[in-house]
Amino acid sequence: MSAVDVKAYKGHVVFTPQFGRYEIIENGYIVVEGGKVKGVYQDLPAAYANLEVIDYGDKLIIPGFVDLHFHAPQFVNRGLGLDKELIPWLETYTFPEESKYKDLAYAKKAYQNVVRELWKQGTTRCVLFATIHKDATIKLMELLDKAGLAAYVGKVNMDRNAPDILIETTEDSLRDTEEFLKETVDKYEKVKPIITPRFVPTCSPELMRGLSELARKYNVPIQSHLSENRSEVAWVKELHPECPNYASVYEQFQLFGQQPTVMAHCIYLTDEEIELMARNKVYVAHSPHSNNNLSSGISPIRKLIKAGVPVGLASDISGGHDVSIPSVMVAAAQVSKLKWVEDSANGDPLSTAELFYLATKGGGSFFGKVGSFEEGYEFDALVIDDSSLADVNPRTIEERLQRFIYIGDDRNIVARYVAGKKIEEPQF
Numbered sequence: 001m002s003a004v005d006v007k008a009y010k011g012h013v014v015f016t017p018q019f020g021r022y023e024i025i026e027n028g029y030i031v032v033e034g035g036k037v038k039g040v041y042q043d044l045p046a047a048y049a050n051l052e053v054i055d056y057g058d059k060l061i062i063p064g065f066v067d068l069h070f071h072a073p074q075f076v077n078r079g080l081g082l083d084k085e086l087i088p089w090l091e092t093y094t095f096p097e098e099s100k101y102k103d104l105a106y107a108k109k110a111y112q113n114v115v116r117e118l119w120k121q122g123t124t125r126c127v128l129f130a131t132i133h134k135d136a137t138i139k140l141m142e143l144l145d146k147a148g149l150a151a152y153v154g155k156v157n158m159d160r161n162a163p164d165i166l167i168e169t170t171e172d173s174l175r176d177t178e179e180f181l182k183e184t185v186d187k188y189e190k191v192k193p194i195i196t197p198r199f200v201p202t203c204s205p206e207l208m209r210g211l212s213e214l215a216r217k218y219n220v221p222i223q224s225h226l227s228e229n230r231s232e233v234a235w236v237k238e239l240h241p242e243c244p245n246y247a248s249v250y251e252q253f254q255l256f257g258q259q260p261t262v263m264a265h266c267i268y269l270t271d272e273e274i275e276l277m278a279r280n281k282v283y284v285a286h287s288p289h290s291n292n293n294l295s296s297g298i299s300p301i302r303k304l305i306k307a308g309v310p311v312g313l314a315s316d317i318s319g320g321h322d323v324s325i326p327s328v329m330v331a332a333a334q335v336s337k338l339k340w341v342e343d344s345a346n347g348d349p350l351s352t353a354e355l356f357y358l359a360t361k362g363g364g365s366f367f368g369k370v371g372s373f374e375e376g377y378e379f380d381a382l383v384i385d386d387s388s389l390a391d392v393n394p395r396t397i398e399e400r401l402q403r404f405i406y407i408g409d410d411r412n413i414v415a416r417y418v419a420g421k422k423i424e425e426p427q428f
Contacts (some may be wrong), residue, residue, distance in 0.1 A: 005034055006034075006048075007053075010029050011383065013025040015361070016356050019357045019362070030061065031048055036379060060384040065123045065325035070127065070317050072114045073100075073110065073129075075113060076318075093318075095166055099165035101131040115140075118323065119426055121413075124381075124382075125149070131166075134180045148421060152191075152193070153191065157173045190419065199225040222255050222256075222261040227265060228267060229267075230297075236249060262283040266284045267297040278307045286299055287315070302339075303346060303347060313329065313359045313362070326408065333349065382416055384412050
């Protein structure tokens with residue numbers, strides 16, 4: 001047994017193997033072999049007596065945070081235009097900014113800042129939109145890999161209802177996407193491509209059909225948007241009167257769970273759409289900051305989970321203004337309470353333990369065995385020094401974690417691991 005391949009990490013271990021249930025081992029050990037968890041123990045087994053132990057003392061060891069929906073080129077626009085609704089906001093801020101990424105030098109400079117911020121905030125895995133520009137999208141993947149982060153990254157596709165500076169022909173969009181896939185599908189171990197039709201209004205039936213074929217041909221997942229805004233839902237109905245609802249448009253083109261799929265927002269879903277999502281195991285990327293900022297609405301997360309729909313959390317930069325997933329957790333808690341006050345039939349508000357699950361294992365499952373410290377899971381972890389948040393009273397581990405989520409920040413994160421590898425601040 002090589003000390004290089006196997007290590008133990010000691011501290012207060014916290015994770016959620018089940019939705020809403022903490023597993024807490026005070027002064028416990030996590031044994032990691034080949035980047036994967038072998039086991040979590042209160043006392044180190046005799047078989048590991050000579051193992052190298054990295055002792056984090058009184059600190060918390062938690063799974064890394066997972067962000068299921070992030071627009072990388074919009075990072076520079078955080079905090080701007082958030083008094084507008086979705087479509088005017090896109091036209092005023094988003095589309096003009098995304099057009100700049102045809103300049104690879106600009107894209108590199110901007111994306112370096114994105115990657116640094118993801119590292120800083122403890123987001124160890126992320127699902128990202130880039131832009132329509134193939135070369136800039138590949139550059140983002142290169143930077144993420146260099147930083148040691150894990151991600152899915154998509155070259156965006158738009159061939160209708162988009163500004164001239166960003167619209168593609170159907171042929172160009174499909175050709176560039178296939179070239180992007182060929183170049184990146186096996187290039188990096190932890191950074192992979194994902195098929196990315198922006199949303200139904202900007203993608204013709206021919207484009208969506210072609211993207212579906214590419215997803216199957218290269219065996220890659222899919223991401224897009226679904227039912228974010230009432231006017232958007234109405235627009236989709238005008239564009240596709242042959243379909244009973246928004247989700248069925250994606251479904252008819254086999255872009256809805258035929259390959260692993262994540263859809264952002266999912267606020268105005270019919271019961272039929274929810275049933276379809278549950279049946280196809282389509283993930284919801286819950287983006288409460290964005291949903292609030294752009295006056296979109298409140299997604300019925302409790303209802304979705306009860307129906308069997310997989311859910312994770314998302315910053316949705318820059319409709320969302322904060323990269324921090326703990327900040328997203330707090331917003332998700334708050335809107336779930338408002339949803340409950342509005343109509344208690346929606347179910348109880350989401351607890352901190354439930355939200356912690358969504359921020360780790362819930363979203364992490366999109367990547368496989370990620371987001372927990374169960375045996376066989378990849379060791380994505382954060383070490384939290386919450387001593388600066390302490391008060392004069394003794395607190396339980398659960399209370400300390402909750403307090404970090406609500407009032408802590410990146411300064412409390414003292415170590416980050418992805419698949420067993422400690423990742424330091426990116427040096428670009």
